Amino acid sequence: MGSLLPQSKTETSCSVKMGSLKAECLDFSLVVVYIVFLCAILLWGLLYRTRGRTGFPSQTKPPKNADDKSNNNGNVPENSAQVPKAASSSIVQTYMSTFFRRHGVFVTRHPLLVLCASLLVPILLCIGLIRFKVETRPEKLWVSPGSQTAYEKQYFDSHLAPFYRIEQLVLATSASDQLEAPTIVNDNNFKLLFQIQKKIDDLRANYSGSTVSLADICLKPLSTDCATQSVLQYFQLDPKKHDDLGIDHAKFCFEHYSSEETCLSTFQSPIDPSTILGGFPGSNFTEASAFVITYPVNNKVETTGQENAKAMAWERAYINLVKEEILPMVLAQNLTLSFSSESSIKDELNRESTADAITIVISYIVMFAYISFTLGDRPSRLWALFVSSKV
Numbered sequence: 100m101g102s103l104l105p106q107s108k109t110e111t112s113c114s115v116k117m118g119s120l121k122a123e124c125l126d127f128s129l130v131v132v133y134i135v136f137l138c139a140i141l142l143w144g145l146l147y148r149t150r151g152r153t154g155f156p157s158q159t160k161p162p163k164n165a166d167d168k169s170n171n172n173g174n175v176p177e178n179s180a181q182v183p184k185a186a187s188s189s190i191v192q193t194y195m196s197t198f199f200r201r202h203g204v205f206v207t208r209h210p211l212l213v214l215c216a217s218l219l220v221p222i223l224l225c226i227g228l229i230r231f232k233v234e235t236r237p238e239k240l241w242v243s244p245g246s247q248t249a250y251e252k253q254y255f256d257s258h259l260a261p262f263y264r265i266e267q268l269v270l271a272t273s274a275s276d277q278l279e280a281p282t283i284v285n286d287n288n289f290k291l292l293f294q295i296q297k298k299i300d301d302l303r304a305n306y307s308g309s310t311v312s313l314a315d316i317c318l319k320p321l322s323t324d325c326a327t328q329s330v331l332q333y334f335q336l337d338p339k340k341h342d343d344l345g346i347d348h349a350k351f352c353f354e355h356y357s358s359e360e361t362c363l364s365t366f367q368s369p370i371d372p373s374t375i376l377g378g379f380p381g382s383n384f385t386e387a388s389a390f391v392i393t394y395p396v397n398n399k400v401e402t403t404g405q406e407n408a409k410a411m412a413w414e415r416a417y418i419n420l421v422k423e424e425i426l427p428m429v430l431a432q433n434l435t436l437s438f439s440s441e442s443s444i445k446d447e448l449n450r451e452s453t454a455d456a457i458t459i460v461i462s463y464i465v466m467f468a469y470i471s472f473t474l475g476d477r478p479s480r481l482w483a484l485f486v487s488s489k490v
Contacts (some may be wrong), residue, residue, distance in 0.1 A: 102312060329375055336365055
């Protein structure tokens with residue numbers, strides 16, 4: 100019988116360990132090369148300065164009497180003492196001066212060639228941006244592709260199935276300054292929850308000209324009903340049963356959710372109250388201060404990026420519904436609402452990436468204008484602006 104457990108990788112990467120620090124061999128070698136190169140430059144500079152201080156010829160004192168500088172004819176004698184020239188400038192400075200002088204002459208003689216080359220080279224270097232794509236998938240951003248975790252997830256997804264997508268709502272009561280949050284388990288809140296559930300069931304999203312509902316994408320263990328995790332499952336999501344049995348039936352199911360048949364969900368599974376309630380002390384579920392509603396949605400392995408397009412279209416419609424309709428309903432009952440979808444993190448990363456682009460463009464424009472005009476001269480005429488500034 101073949102094993103379903105992923106085999107551990109046999110390849111071992113080269114690494115260097117120094118105490119509690121561990122670095123790859125490539126990173127370590129680059130650091131060593133950088134340190135050696137830096138030490139060589141500092142040593143060369145120290146030796147050059149030392150040689151420059153000791154190698155200058157000593158200055159000759161000037162003649163004592165100014166009258167000795169010239170003879171009767173007013174000419175300087177050949178054997179008179181002369182003041183030596185100053186020490187020669189640095190070799191590096193001489194080379195740089197010569198290079199930039201020739202460079203400046205070339206630029207002034209070939210302005211069109213320099214402008215075209217200055218534009219062509221950056222354009223050629225930016226050709227790769229054609230295939231540039233912002234990565235917004237959290238598992239790709241925060242998990243190394245070569246890690247054991249990524250390997251095991253890929254094995255699990257390809258041999259079994261990806262973990263289902265999660266859409267979630269959390270309704271909670273608010274705590275006052277001196278009192279704890281009151282219980283959320285009452286008839287009014289159950290009725291509100293049924294109204295929210297109806298809006299979720301009636302939600303339709305548009306995808307490529309067709310409508311998508313929760314029933315089309317949700318996880319169905321028995322191929323009939325969605326595996327919705329909600330306290331309403333104790334009434335099989337039926338408001339009429341709630342009207343007949345009352346809230347006492349939900350409290351009864353908190354204690355007998357696995358043994359009583361009337362407490363089973365629509366997909367014939369017991370619902371653990373610890374997964375659908377929050378803010379309860381110990382195991383006293385009747386004192387819970389939050390409802391947690393979870394909608395598991397089928398997930399697929401993405402190869403082209405369109406495998407979960409239907410689910411993502413429904414999730415966008417779901418977020419809009421919560422913001423525009425469900426949130427005002429919850430606030431009217433003095434409750435708080437938190438919500439999320441599987442694509443929430445991805446959408447937030449995409450939004451932040453787009454927002455940062457505008458900020459970066461504005462900052463570069465301001466920096467360019469500041470440097471151009473502060474380093475230049477004040478123009479005497481308006482049409483001389485581009486000549487006097489550093490644009």
